[in-house]
Amino acid sequence: MKFLLLIAHGSRRQDSNDEIRQLVERVATLDDNDYDGVEAAFLEIAEPDIHQGIANCIERGASSIVAVPYFLAGGNHVIKDVPGEIACAQAGMPAVDIQISRYLGSSEPMANLVLDCSRQVT
């Protein structure tokens, strides 16, 4: 079974972490979602951390996981910290195949999303 693990930074504001959890629920219910499960994890501060997030996927039956870094810029978190945590978790859980996708900010449709967003004035 294939899982998507959305990895966000994590915040001291519980509302902010809850936004990530709600986003994960929305991804899971999309018509074209072909993952068997979608989970959230946080690099810092909030729970579950990346190791626990991967363990949660495995507990639900995951044999492969795509980790999506939910970050806007390709800074140290994306280049070093997230891959480092995943490599460490992978070493301890060799039975699951973990891959990392491009980070959100580098996604091609981002420009369209900005334009779409601009049309929704609050």
Add this chain to the structure above:
Amino acid sequence: MKFLLLIAHGSRRQDSNDEIRQLVERVATLDDNDYDGVEAAFLEIAEPDIHQGIANCIERGASSIVAVPYFLAGGNHVIKDVPGEIACAQAGMPAVDIQISRYLGSSEPMANLVLDCSRQVT
């Protein structure tokens, strides 16, 4: 003339700020972009700041501006800091009409973008 001003956090890493500038260029060249100009501004650290970003739009002929907060979570930056800076700038530049759109992370298509992103394994 109507401008889009993309407001990012700003980073000490120049590459990260350049990503925002490149994104702005991509937005400007989209087929369905109906703005007369697209500019970038940064809440902290990088230049131009929000005040200067608005001034740049006006210098290029803007009579109205939609500011898009390029943030993933609805934290203090989105709720307080960005609107505060814009209100301050608006008070000093009353001839331009400035509106704020919803922030990027609250955008409806975000769930689709996460799914799309997960299909692009690096």
